[in-house]
Amino acid sequence: MTGTFQDQDDIRAAQEALARGHNPLVAGGVTRWEDEVGIGRIINRRIIELEPLPTPAQVLSDYQLDQASRKLVVSSREAIRDTLYGRDDRLLVIVGPCSIHDPKAALDYAQRLAGVQGELGKDLLIVMRVYFEKPRTTVGWKGLINDPDIDGSHHIQKGLLLARRILLDVLRAGLPAATEFLEPTSPQFISDAISWGAIGARNTESQVHRQLASGLSMPVGFKNATDGDVGVAVDSCFTSAQQHTFFGINHEGRASAVQTLGNPDCHLVLRGSSHGPNCDPESVRQAMERVRQEMPSNSAAAHGLIIDASHGNSGKDEVRQAQLVEQLAQRIGQGEPGITGLMMESFIEGGNQPAAPLDQLVYGRSITDRCISWPRTEQLLQNLAAAVRARRQLA
Numbered sequence: 001m002t003g004t005f006q007d008q009d010d011i012r013a014a015q016e017a018l019a020r021g022h023n024p025l026v027a028g029g030v031t032r033w034e035d036e037v038g039i040g041r042i043i044n045r046r047i048i049e050l051e052p053l054p055t056p057a058q059v060l061s062d063y064q065l066d067q068a069s070r071k072l073v074v075s076s077r078e079a080i081r082d083t084l085y086g087r088d089d090r091l092l093v094i095v096g097p098c099s100i101h102d103p104k105a106a107l108d109y110a111q112r113l114a115g116v117q118g119e120l121g122k123d124l125l126i127v128m129r130v131y132f133e134k135p136r137t138t139v140g141w142k143g144l145i146n147d148p149d150i151d152g153s154h155h156i157q158k159g160l161l162l163a164r165r166i167l168l169d170v171l172r173a174g175l176p177a178a179t180e181f182l183e184p185t186s187p188q189f190i191s192d193a194i195s196w197g198a199i200g201a202r203n204t205e206s207q208v209h210r211q212l213a214s215g216l217s218m219p220v221g222f223k224n225a226t227d228g229d230v231g232v233a234v235d236s237c238f239t240s241a242q243q244h245t246f247f248g249i250n251h252e253g254r255a256s257a258v259q260t261l262g263n264p265d266c267h268l269v270l271r272g273s274s275h276g277p278n279c280d281p282e283s284v285r286q287a288m289e290r291v292r293q294e295m296p297s298n299s300a301a302a303h304g305l306i307i308d309a310s311h312g313n314s315g316k317d318e319v320r321q322a323q324l325v326e327q328l329a330q331r332i333g334q335g336e337p338g339i340t341g342l343m344m345e346s347f348i349e350g351g352n353q354p355a356a357p358l359d360q361l362v363y364g365r366s367i368t369d370r371c372i373s374w375p376r377t378e379q380l381l382q383n384l385a386a387a388v389r390a391r392r393q394l395a
């Protein structure tokens with residue numbers, strides 16, 4: 001399909017035509033309701049527009065990682081692996097906004113966090129959450145790639161390029177980046193800049209996402225399901241470690257049969273559930289027992305897991321999230337086994353605000369889940385670093 005609906009009236013007319021059983025045919029840039037023979041189309045009856053995007057090859061060459069950033073991606077992926085397999089005794093801390101919506105605030109946050117990484121880098125391996133794709137429970141803003149202007153205009157091409165520019169900025173600030181992979185083809189545009197990937201609670205049982213993880217170049221954490229099921233995420237670690245062949249796109253954007261090697265660096269992320277938290281010592285012990293039944297003893301997953309202090313573990317309340325991080329720091333300091341890393345949702349300002357175009361927003365405040373403020377985040381990172389030092393003493 002090459003044409004587009006011309007405006008909102010056109011779209012409304014098409015919807016009315018559909019309701020009457022007619023067919024909005026789009027050809028040569030003009031919307032028509034029925035084809036020449038009057039029987040209507042049998043495909044794309046509910047597609048308003050297919051707008052071609054630039055190819056991954058084009059986007060990657062327009063916005064290239066410089067040599068220092070490439071080195072950072074390689075070395076941080078390796079360092080993350082070392083923490084996951086227990087070869088590095090630092091705590092992996094994945095911290096940053098629930099979602100990125102403002103390039104300026106993202107860079108501001110990255111620079112603050114890079115300062116802390118410089119100070120605490122012997123104890124913490126800090127990776128910034130740079131999340132561009134938001135999975136929604138029902139509907140809502142789907143993130144900067146999908147709707148960069150936060151106004152429902154859905155300029156995905158603009159969003160993709162902006163996301164990539166932000167990633168380049170974060171890397172230049174000296175921080176590795178973590179993200180959730182949601183759309184199966186979007187990794188081709190950004191994954192070279194990512195050091196840790198997540199598959200979220202809403203997709204953890206999805207074959208499409210497990211296949212995707214099997215071909216990703218970085219370690220990937222699978223969240224437990226929103227209902228609290230940990231077993232599906234363990235199944236994901238197992239499945240993604242295998243080879244797969246599936247539908248995807250290549251760097252020229254062409255539909256391709258993708259064959260993967262399998263990703264041995266997948267692991268569990270406990271994020272709580274609609275029934276409450278699942279990160280108390282007994283839940284961690286049970287989750288690890290479950291992992292060890294399915295995964296080989298030398299896998300990343302069998303060594304330890306990550307606790308997401310946000311989401312179901314704190315009811316998305318930033319005050320409870322911060323309290324939980326303090327409790328986790330205590331437990332880590334006392335040498336509790338199994339906790340390889342933590343995830344925190346944090347931004348410059350605490351809390352959140354409704355999504356709206358940038359000029360209507362408070363600077364540095366989340367437009368998705370509530371986040372811990374920057375000053376509180378700094379304190380918590382200090383606590384976590386002290387806990388790692390205490391754990392080291394015990395060892």
Ligand SMILES: O=C[C@H](O)[C@H](O)COP(=O)(O)O
Nearest residue numbers: 134135136137138140368369
């Ligand atoms: O991390 C972000 C949110 O928890 C996730 O996108 C779901 O949000 P929603 O329940 O508000 O849609």
Ligand SMILES: C=C(OP(=O)(O)O)C(=O)O
Nearest residue numbers: 098200201202223271311
């Ligand atoms: C959406 C997220 O988490 P979850 O999949 O656990 O809800 C997230 O970490 O942004």
